[in-house]
Amino acid sequence: MKTGLLLAAAAVGLCGCYDKASYVYGQPMDGLTLQLYSENVGVYPDQSVLEDSNNPFRLNSPGEETKWEIQGSGDHVAAFYAWATLLARGPYGEAQFYVGTDLLNVYQNGEASQEDLPKVKAQAIRAYQSVLDNFPDAVTYDATGKIAYELATPAYKGIVEMGGTVQGGWVLVKTANGQDRAVKP
Numbered sequence: 229m230k231t232g233l234l235l236a237a238a239a240v241g242l243c244g245c246y247d248k249a250s251y252v253y254g255q256p257m258d259g260l261t262l263q264l265y266s267e268n269v270g271v272y273p274d275q276s277v278l279e280d281s282n283n284p285f286r287l288n289s290p291g292e293e294t295k296w297e298i299q300g301s302g303d304h305v306a307a308f309y310a311w312a313t314l315l316a317r318g319p320y321g322e323a324q325f326y327v328g329t330d331l332l333n334v335y336q337n338g339e340a341s342q343e344d345l346p347k348v349k350a351q352a353i354r355a356y357q358s359v360l361d362n363f364p365d366a367v368t369y370d371a372t373g374k375i376a377y378e379l380a381t382p383a384y385k386g387i388v389e390m391g392g393t394v395q396g397g398w399v400l401v402k403t404a405n406g407q408d409r410a411v412k413p
Contacts, residue, residue: 260305262340264347270312270327271354272319272362277312285313299326304333321359321366325379328355328386335390353392359383360398364412384410 265280331352
C-alpha cells in the first residue's frame with residue numbers, strides 16, 4: 229500500500245493535475261523510526277523539522293491531497309513529518325493537531341527507540357497543548373470541504389489520554405446534548 233501510494237502520487241504528479249509532492253518519488257517512507265531532531269520539533273513556532281535530514285519533506289511540502297493519503301496510510305512517522313513540515317511552512321491548527329495525533333500514534337506503536345519514547349510522549353502533549361494555546365478555534369474538514377469538527381476537544385482529550393495536565397485554564401464540560409467540549413472560561 230505504501231509503495232503504491234508513492235507510485236500513485238508520482239503518476240499523478242507527472243500529469244500535472246495535482247499538487248506537487250515535495251519528496252523524491254520512489255523514496256521509501258514505510259518503516260521509518262522517529263528520531264526527534266530537537267526538543268520542540270513539530271510544536272509551533274519551532275521550524276527545526278525543515279533542517280532534519282530524516283524528514284522526507286524538508287525541501288518541499290506535501291500537496292493538499294498527498295497529506296491525507298500519507299495520514300491514511302498508517303505510516304505515523306511519515307505523517308508526522310508531513311504535518312510538521314506543513315506547520316513550519318504555514319502554521320495552522322489542523323496541522324498542529326495532526327502532529328500531536330501522529331506523535332501519539334508513534335508513541336503507542338513504539339515507532340521510536342525505547343529511550344526516545346518518553347520524549348515522543350512529552351512532544352505529543354506539547355503539540356496538543358499548542359492547539360489549545362495557539363489555535364483554539366481550529367477545525368478539521370471532511371472530504372467535501374465542510375467543517376467536520378473542532379479540534380480543541382480532541383486535543384484536550386489527547387493530553388489527558390497521555391497522562392498530561394492541560395494548561396491554560398481549559399476545562400471539559402458537557403453540552404446540552406451530552407457531548408464533551410473543551411472550553412476556556
